[in-house]
Amino acid sequence: MVSPGAAKRNLYDVMGVARDASLSAIRAAYRKLAVQLHPDKGGDREAFAELQAAYAILCNVALRQRYDETGKTDVPDEVRKGRRFDDSAHVPTPPKEEPKCWKCNLALAASAKFCQECGAPREAPAPKPKEVPAGKNVKVQLPPALQALVEGRTLESVPVPDEYEHEVAHITVTEKDGKRTLRLVDTYPMIENSRLIEGQVLVQMRAVPLTMSDLNAENRYSCGDVYGCQGIGQVRMVGPRVSLKPGDWVLPLHDVDADGEIDLDALPPGTGRVLGVWKAERCAKLEFSADSPLTIANMALAKSIGAACLLVKEHTKKLSAGDGIILNCANGLVGQVLIQLLAAKGFKVYAVVRKHSGEQWIREKLQGLGATRVFQIHEDVREILEEEGAALPLLALDGVGGQGTNQLVQEASILRQALAKTADLVCFGVAGGNHQAVTLAGKKWKGNLLQFSFDEWLSKDVTGNAKLLNEMLLDVTQMVKQNAMKFVIKEYPTERFNMAVLNARQIGRTHAVVMHLPKLPENHRKYTGEDSVAVPDSLDPDAQRKLGRRSWDLDFLDWEAANGDEEHQWRVDKERRLFRSTVSPEEGAIQKYQDTSPTPIAQELGCHADKARQVLFWLPGRGEIPQEHAHWLESLCETHRELRVLILEPHQLEQDLKWYDMTDNEAVQLGLRFSIVDDERNPGGDLSRSRGVASFEVPLLPSEIDALQQVEVAATGLKRRAQLEEQRLKLRSHTLPFFFGGFGQGGVVALYAAMCLMEKPIDAVAFCHSGIPAASMLGKRLTPQVRTHTRLHAVYDKADQEVPASFPETIHQMLSLARCKVSLYWLQNGDGHEFLQEASQTVGTCAHLWLQGMERSPLDPFR
Incomplete structure (x- = not known):
């Protein structure tokens, strides 16, 4: 009891x-x-x-x-x-079901021997036994307990020491706003009854790649699962009847079914944990030593590297040097390794990538690795190659698979159009089962559709194929020594977990993201993702006290180490070319847009241009009708008789009511990055306590450059409109009596035009609910005149899900540390990402204070 x-x-x-x-x-x-x-x-x-x-x-x-x-x-x-x-x-007895015909599903009488509808016998015929192909060796693996029972012995096991049974870091899958994401938690390792039974090993995982595509794969993970299909670990303890030994480096693999195929109903291996128990037969042994040119981070990606090597080995046997190969999804790690391996063998590699931010960088990157040409998915590859007199590719390697490949092939896609008549199409996977089968229609294409799964290949003979994998990794090692193979990997400790996830989710990235899991003695700490400081080891003590690099994300403020990747210099060079007056279109730099027309006027309010002494420019948000704002702006004009108000409309108004393509939420997710040169009183770099100065030496990311180009076009149109108003007012002062304001995208355009483009500083800017892309550029182009003269008003709503509260708080802190005149206003009764009455009243109050200040000022702006 x-x-x-x-x-x-x-x-x-x-x-x-x-x-x-x-x-x-x-x-x-x-x-x-x-x-x-x-x-x-x-x-x-x-x-x-x-x-x-x-x-x-x-x-x-x-x-x-x-x-x-x-x-x-x-x-x-x-x-x-x-x-x-x-x-x-x-347990209550379930109600007895009425018998039904096995063939037509019609109800049967209790005594009926045949169905009255279709004549089928009451009992269905027994299924025929599954035929086993001749020569196929079927291995039946019994569970350990049943195997011991069959052999007439007791199941063996060994106890796990207490040192392994304490809370350790686990990367778990969770959902937020309907999207799957990752979370780092501390919990006990799942060691059944604190023992290892025969055939099991206890593995300490050392490094795991973060590939957000894993989370997007249908039915791969559920909420609460431990994340991870790849990674490298070390055996710490073995159960009875195991050939592996403590200290061996291993890759945990997926479970397979009786046919040797990946068991899609089984849980993923869940490599994202410090300690885990796996079957020894599901662990591939790696030959790895401390003096290897391949680091632990490289070996964490051994499956991806091995998959590329095996694809080249198995599917290029019939080809000759100089033949063309088309590679879809080329900017991933497998794609990059494939490009280098294929180029080393003399093949022409035609890389295909999706259109997304950082397009030019991706193109230059892949061509630098050896790609002959880089195409976007929408381009007609066949037509381009035929115009150049090049032969059509004899092989297609597709890393998308399933519905993506179906779409590519059937909808006049590059794969159907560009392939030679007898070329093969290989759909490859790295950490899962076969892709969904695709249908290839058309009489012209006579090639073969082949499915490839590296995990299934490895599972057919774990011991034997693991040796082949080690040989392939050894070949790659030699290429690394000869500088013929490059890996770009960004590595993170668990203290910077949130930053790693943000980096892994970056669309169009050309680098791999690897998380180093903590060593066992370090696990007395809690890894919540909120640890504040991670200063690079390369900095001297004085620099560690003075420099902290800040990065912002939706849910956290975290530290970003100094950027040392190969992309850094490219970004620096690209940023230097951003605002040159003359630049070739190929450089993709932002020009001065001398031919940009003034932003059109949707409605004019207040004083006529000939009599006006102040001008307020208002830019509506995405999806808003400009005239919707007339009612609250008219009240300002009634109070201030010398005020002229221009409600502007975007050039794309008739298309989609937007100033540029990026939404406020997408802009927020893009990030916010700046540095703080702090004083010695704040060595920890606490942003809220900082008395330092904001610094903006961190170069823009490719995605930020793309976003900035969109904003710049709209902001230049606003500048042109302001210049026309300046000419009408015949102003002679060094400042302009202008107030720029807008909601959402409109606020971004107003802010950029005021801080980055105007030759003369304006009086004030109001930006409401705005997600500001590439906000560090505001600091890069900030002039002393704007810093001392222009008043910045930030208006936000804490109930806004598109632009969470952390973002405007950080914007306010950034601009304050840049010594700007900035104020942050929080709406009390707001209702999310909408410009409602309270927002208009707040902006109206800011404008009213501006106008009152001008009336009291002894200086005549027309002087």
């Missing part, structure tokens, strides 16, 4: 878990409390007995269901004697 104390208390309260807690959570809670309450550790004996009694019921599925339904806490005798508990007495 359960102890009296447990009978009085709810068992879930005794365990300290919720009613819907998982079995692993209950086990973890028990281990934690057992250490605290054990009498040998000074705990109370009754409390410990109460805990054990509660655990005995809640860890048994049948007893737990019985307790939830009836509240009974007794343990039946069959459980005490070690037999399986039969809870059928506590």
